[in-house]
Amino acid sequence: MTLRPSTAAIALLLCVQSLHGSALPAVSSYEFTAYRMQQYNLGQHKYGCRGAIVVAEARSAEEPSLTRRCVIMKVEDFTTEKYSEAQRQNAAAILILLPQNISSIPHNAVESFMVSESETLLMETLMPVYVAPEDEQLLCMYEEVKQAAATRTSSIFVRVLRSMVTATAFQILVINNAPIKATNDNAIITLEGVLLGAVEDAPTIVIAAHYDSYGLSPWLSYGADSNAGGVTILIELALPIHCKITKFNLMFSLTGGGKYNFLGTKRWIEENLDHAESSLLHDNVAFVLCLDTLANGDELYMHVSRPPKPDTPMQSFIQQLEEVVSSRFPWVKVGLVHKKINLVESTVAWEHERYSLRRILGFTLSHLEDPKSELRGSMLDTMSKVDFRKLKRNGIIIAEALARYMYNLSDKDIQDSRISSLMSFLTSVPRATQLLDKEPSHILLVNSLEHEFKRYLLHVHRHTFRQDKRDPDITFFDQMSQPIVMYRVKPAAFDLFLGGCIAAYLGIVYYAIQNFGFLYTKIKAAVKTKHH
Incomplete structure (x- = not known):
């Protein structure tokens, strides 16, 4: 019984070291180019997305809550229903990953995407929609946010523990924050x-x-x-x-x-x-x-x-x-x-x-x-x-x-x-x-x-x-190609958890120092008893 304070301190120290050793880097970034959805005015009719700025956390389309999140989808995932749901929940943006080899997409998925694409192009939206060619880093992000969405079906305790200790968040940021401008000189x-x-x-x-x-x-x-x-x-x-x-x-x-x-x-x-x-x-x-x-x-x-x-x-x-x-x-x-x-x-x-x-x-x-x-x-x-x-x-x-x-x-x-x-x-x-x-x-x-x-x-x-600049037949807009940075970070809950662990560790150390004489006497007595 007398070894509990020191044993607890050592165990907590090992736990904190283990967390530091297994955690991903606190902040790492990856820059890529994404291409914005069509935006044009044909006569008096407006088409496409009218937004470009994105500062949001990446989430899978399977997540129940998409509000102020950047929804990550593959071509196979994109449907009119999911697009409409993202709009209904006021998602910050949608990022679609396009395969390098289009022939690798199943035929039924191609047909489904084309139908959804044509329906989407008829709508006007303020939500930025981007398309980026797939690469290893983006596919890694997609798999991780998809796995995070899958854990939503777990118990509350498991979800909270994963969020605090193992989860990784991805922050999507459009570097260019200049306003979109119309171009009538095409x-x-x-x-x-x-x-x-x-x-x-x-x-x-x-x-x-x-x-x-x-x-x-x-x-x-x-x-x-x-x-x-x-x-x-x-x-x-x-x-x-x-x-x-x-x-x-x-x-x-x-x-x-x-x-x-x-x-x-x-x-x-x-x-x-x-x-x-x-x-x-x-x-x-x-x-x-x-x-x-x-x-x-x-x-x-x-x-x-x-x-x-x-x-x-x-x-x-x-x-x-x-x-x-x-x-x-x-x-x-x-x-x-x-x-x-x-x-x-x-x-x-x-x-x-x-x-x-x-x-x-x-x-x-x-x-x-x-x-x-x-x-x-x-x-x-x-x-x-x-x-x-x-x-x-x-x-x-x-x-x-x-x-x-x-x-x-x-x-x-x-x-x-x-x-x-x-x-x-x-x-x-x-x-x-x-x-x-x-x-x-x-x-x-x-x-x-x-x-x-x-x-x-x-x-x-x-x-x-x-074009007649006073009354153009068609008006296009700029910023159709954008540099985007993906930041890989731990969620805020992890910082709180880690802070709590450090505070507990320091508390135990402080207690041990304040009661060093008492602890030393107990340990010495225990050692003598063991030798006899």
Whole structure:
């Protein structure tokens, strides 16, 4: 009994030393780059997240309480329900971890994320939403906050003990605390190239595609299927045609701003019809062929604003296209989708609708039946989702249908290596509209497309459309790429617990010093008794 004070002191000392030895560093930091969710105004409508500053503790989406916390999710975790719940609880922010290899994500998880992504992009929120590519440090943080959430099902005693002794907290901090600013100086660039026919007053065929991409975060939107595939086929169509004499004028158009109500197409049409003294769009336009999302699928839909009338150029071309499919690729489903333009709506669904509004007949070719398909705007639309055989097949179908219509002969020369290199080049950088005239690598991409046009087409023009700063069609915002610091710290409860242990230890030492004579006598007597 007389050894209890000293024994307790030694045990407590060992406990404190053990805690110090097993605890993680009190403060360690890791800096990474995250990309903010889309933020733009289209006319009077506002989209995306309007917040950027984050100073909050990281928590798993499985936690019951998310108020003033930064919610960490993987792509597989992200759903509209969890996003809405984070908003309802006034979460400080959401950080989504994007895998380096998109093909590693299960197919059903990809589809689920794309649906949630498209629904999220239609909402406006003050809560900052960031996306960061996965790495070892971020995955470690994700696993630890997920394990912490799992302990919520344990008893209260276990939870409190873990929180005080073993738990590690992660503090997420956005370094840049400057206010978000609007940018109205973005340029939308449209490239135009022409091959004139051999006869005067020849009818004109317009072949168009938009080259920009769209997704939850502009910096992570590569748009492989939508619409690098359409751009690749358009450039491939110019290759065999440029060296042939034809009775048609051919006008090729690569437009910017396609993901934002086809603003580049709208401005280009206005410039040709309302401001140019002479333009091929003024004269005899046979039809407009728009190419959109053609890098996958065994379906080929022709989207029209009004059904083509018999014996018209557009109907003749559609018949040629159907004959090519039935004779060479009978397993491909071909369909005509008729959708009237709703003049009440402020946005259009397909590029050909911009021409239809100016009474120019046209249609869009796509493997998608629904214009609102989530595949048309997703971060997960990468090269891993492209089927090169189907992209080449669709290119052959369109090229041969055009050759039959214009020359009455078959032309199907499309090289695998060429479409592969074009697709790799187009998806080498994100092609979000707000980046294309700001970053050197993005400017180089547009310049390279212009160079491709000049190789095969004549009368190549580059149209640069600036916003009216007093009444812009679209307004973007800055701070889309942010440096973020993750601090790894012990929770405040651990400091209280450790302080209590130290206070108890010092109390025992103080007691031992004050009663040293009494303790010494007792210990000496105990030792003598043991020897006897």
